Amino acid sequence: MTTLPRQGTPWPELQQEMQGAAKDDVDWRNGRVPMFIHYAGDDVLDVAKQAYLMYFSENGLGLRAFRSLARFESEVVQMGLGLLHGGAAAKGAMTTGGTESIFLAVKAARDLAHARDPRPGRAQIVLARSAHPAFDKAAHFMGLDTVRTPLQADYRADPAAMAAAITPQTVMIVGSVPAYPHGVIDPIGELAALAQSRGLWMHVDACVGGYFAPFARQLGAVVPDWDFALPGVTSISADLHKYGYAAKGASTLFFRDAESFAGMGWSFDNWPRGQYFTHTLVGTRAGGAIAAAWAVMKYLGEEGYLRVTERVLATRQALQQGAAALGLPTLGDPQLSILAYGCPDHDVPAVSRAMTARGWVMGHVTEPPGIHHMLNLTHEPVVGRYLADLSDALQGARLDGGAGRSTLEARY
Ligand SMILES: Cc1ncc(COP(=O)(O)O)c(C=O)c1O
CATH class of the missing domain: 3.40.640.10 (Type I PLP-dependent aspartate aminotransferase-like (Major domain))
Known part of the structure; x- marks a missing residue:
């Protein structure tokens, strides 16, 4: 149990401890998390x-x-x-x-x-x-x-x-x-x-x-x-x-x-x-x-928002096309920054486990079972890597005649 320390700790020590504590957090900067983060560039973050x-x-x-x-x-x-x-x-x-x-x-x-x-x-x-x-x-x-x-x-x-x-x-x-x-x-x-x-x-x-x-x-x-x-x-x-x-x-x-x-x-x-x-x-x-x-x-202005939006839209389209090429159809007709794709021939929890093992935090939809992304610029450079891993992950997750779907525990 942690109790309030009797004596204070110098900031450099605390900073080190905090950096250590964050080591197991998801590597969001490299596009590994499909939600929670909305990144538009280091300059915007700095402002x-x-x-x-x-x-x-x-x-x-x-x-x-x-x-x-x-x-x-x-x-x-x-x-x-x-x-x-x-x-x-x-x-x-x-x-x-x-x-x-x-x-x-x-x-x-x-x-x-x-x-x-x-x-x-x-x-x-x-x-x-x-x-x-x-x-x-x-x-x-x-x-x-x-x-x-x-x-x-x-x-x-x-x-x-x-x-x-x-x-x-x-x-x-x-x-x-x-x-x-x-x-x-x-x-x-x-x-x-x-x-x-x-x-x-x-x-x-x-x-x-x-x-x-x-x-x-x-x-x-x-x-x-x-x-x-x-x-x-x-x-x-x-x-x-x-x-x-x-x-x-x-x-x-x-x-x-x-x-x-x-x-x-x-x-x-x-x-x-x-x-x-x-x-x-x-x-x-x-x-x-x-x-x-x-x-x-004020920093971004209309032009800045348009520039970032264009790149997020292109990222969604690339992911959407790549998933479709792997036999994973987009659910509905999303026009903005969120994409969910279904896995009609695969067991979603098995795909998800295989992707998690490759370092991706996964988001899910349940009706129908599928995979969910809310995109930002951290995803732009990793679409290719994600799709390559997804292609591998699908190998072991095919639903064949005998195997049923396992239960998806979708969490926000
Ligand atoms: C459509 C929609 N409405 C409301 C919310 C709630 O927003 P917040 O998490 O900032 O409370 C979210 C969060 O993702 C959302 O996607």
Whole structure:
């Protein structure tokens, strides 16, 4: 058991110990991990780190004290809304991550529905089977129910199934750009029209695609309208710590207008310390995360994001084509940075074990069984090596007449 040491340890010793401790961590810099990391180059990382360190001690809770952080946050929100066709009335704020953005969108939708039409019973969110678990987590924490509907054959949300699941208790419907499991973009246009016709809140979860899809579209990817350009979209979550390439602890949550935005905040004054107001679930916020997001957005600019996006798209295409050449078909038609491929003639757990033995951390999908990647520039130079290892791994994993599939233990 570790207890607090009686005496302190000099930093050089601690640094050495920490370097040693990290020796068994995955070698993410060499593209060995298919998620968790969003790398856009050492220069971008350096800008994020320096900006973060400049604001290491400052607190995003204290925007009255740290006016510069208030300015950075406001400019980050404006830049994000500019990308996502937010109109003059659109508003937003930074949060610490996708889960927090989703929590706050759910809270705002619940509160607005309650204010407009208070009714007994638990409020409900209708979402596709592929939507992120953060919605269920938020619903569980805040006393709502979720109803997950089956996907279409191409793994996109099925608007008809979602329409059929709507009840008088429904306060929100959800679409994803893209959904994490297969990386495909839900039919947001149809879902937004459905939301509008039923007077419902429509949240677009663009935690992955918020800062990727606009650039991919400019580069020719098939990305139909999905943001505030569609009148039925009420709120959008977009993570800066994914394809915004900011330091971790940074996301944005945007709202179509002041009325929907009002539910994001929470204020309280029934204690002896005056008024307390936050837009976030958390109180104290890392000033560094706000500063780093601002600095990286300004550093990259539209041209920088386009350059990186183009390379990530090319990496996905190379991986997709290489896997297809090995008989591993892409699941659905992913247009962005996530790729999942199936293994119809192979046992996925056996492929996965063989790849793990070759030093790759593997990600999985379960419906149908397959392998999952969320790509960034660390993968660009290792696609060839990955495919060569995959080709070897497939040798021992063929399903023949007798051998059945083994159970896949897919973990996030
Ligand atoms: C589509 C989607 N939504 C939400 C989240 C949650 O984001 P976070 O892990 O930053 O809380 C993720 C994370 O991968 C995601 O892929």
